[in-house]
Amino acid sequence: SAVISQKPSRDICQRGTSLTIQCQVDSQVTMMFWYRQQPGQSLTLIATANQGSEATYESGFVIDKFPISRPNLTFSTLTVSNMSPEDSSIYLCSVADRSYEQYFGPGTRLTVT
Amino acid sequence: AQTVTQSQPEMSVQEAETVTLSCTYDTSESDYYLFWYKQPPSRQMILVIRQEAYKQQNATENRFSVNFQKAAKSFSLKISDSQLGDAAMYFCAYRSARGIWGAQKLVFGQGTRLTINP
Numbered sequence: 199s200a201v202i203s204q205k206p207s208r209d210i211c212q213r214g215t216s217l218t219i220q221c222q223v224d225s226q227v228t229m230m231f232w233y234r235q236q237p238g239q240s241l242t243l244i245a246t247a248n249q250g251s252e253a254t255y256e257s258g259f260v261i262d263k264f265p266i267s268r269p270n271l272t273f274s275t276l277t278v279s280n281m282s283p284e285d286s287s288i289y290l291c292s293v294a295d296r297s298y299e300q301y302f303g304p305g306t307r308l309t310v311t
Numbered sequence: 312a313q314t315v316t317q318s319q320p321e322m323s324v325q326e327a328e329t330v331t332l333s334c335t336y337d338t339s340e341s342d343y344y345l346f347w348y349k350q351p352p353s354r355q356m357i358l359v360i361r362q363e364a365y366k367q368q369n370a371t372e373n374r375f376s377v378n379f380q381k382a383a384k385s386f387s388l389k390i391s392d393s394q395l396g397d398a399a400m401y402f403c404a405y406r407s408a409r410g411i412w413g414a415q416k417l418v419f420g421q422g423t424r425l426t427i428n429p
Contacts (some may be wrong), residue, residue, distance in 0.1 A: 231416060240402060240419045241356075256416075288354055292417075300346075300406070300417055302356035 200225055200293050202303035210309045211281055218277045219306045221291030226271035231292040232264075235305070241290065247274050281310045313338045315405050317420035324393045325428050331378075332388045332423045334403030342408040345379065345386045346417070351399040359401070362386065364408070390425075398427045 201224040211217050221230060229248055233241040244264055245253040253266040267275045278285050291303040315336045324330035336345070347359040362370045362379050369377050374394075378387045390397055403420040 240421050241417070242419075243416045246416065290354075290356065292356075294415075299358055299361060301358070302348075305354040305356075307354070 199299070200227065200295055200301045202291055202293060202301055204289075204291055204303040204306050206306060207304065208307040208309075210311060213282055213310060215281055216277055216279045217281065217308060218275050219289050219291075219308075221274045221276070221303055223272045223293055225295075227293040227295070228271070229294060230268065230274045231294075231300075232266065232274075232276045233290045233292060233302075235288040235290060237286065244276070244289075278308065281308075283310045286310045313340070313343075313405050313407065313418050315403050315418050315420035317401075317403055317423050319423045320421070321424045321426070323426040323428055324390075326395060327392055329389060329391045330393055330425065332390075332401050332403075332425065334386045334388070334420055336384050336386065336403070336405050336420075338384070338405065338407075340407055340409065344406045344408060345377075346404040346406070347375070347377070347386075347388045348402045348404060348419075349397075349399045350402065350422075356402075360388065393427050395427050395429060398425060400424050 203222045205220045232244040235241045243256050244259045245255045247253045247266050247268040249268045265277045286309050288305045290305045294300045343364045345362045349357045349359050360372045360375050374391045376389045400422045402422045404417045407415045
């Protein structure tokens, strides 16, 4: 199984600023996924990141707001730009392995004041 | 588009008893995967059990088992001999088997908060 780490684990940010979340996997994976979990809600996919190409964003999410980098097969970053209180959520990184199982990082709890 | 529905926002059970969490889904596909994930207060998403749609046999993992009814598009989770450590948010999730392998996203239900009473 894949082991995923995320940094930071939590942060409190001011409105209008940006935060970059890092996701590191202990093995090479083709696809990495970024999910958002708003308070008390379920998980919603933000985008899928494939190494060497532009990320694919889900409806309702745009690159200007959530730029993603995927420089290699074990690392990705998600930036939450120009933050507002509505961006307060848990952001989770996820990968799928060849056993068809999907693994999640511990999440980053973001609070925007 | 596929949807997943969990109609029980909260459930509670006495320790050592059995509880069943419900999940229904909507899809036009015939080949897919279904999952139950557990999310304790630590936020870590933990895979509990997985079911391949092409398999008629219900998946079982120790105290956790599913009742997969493909025609009814139902996928319930049964937890036997409930333990205090089972207390968590449980999410049902769907993943298509189509498309680029490894690129298929998970579609989650709204979640069921399970409380275990000692």
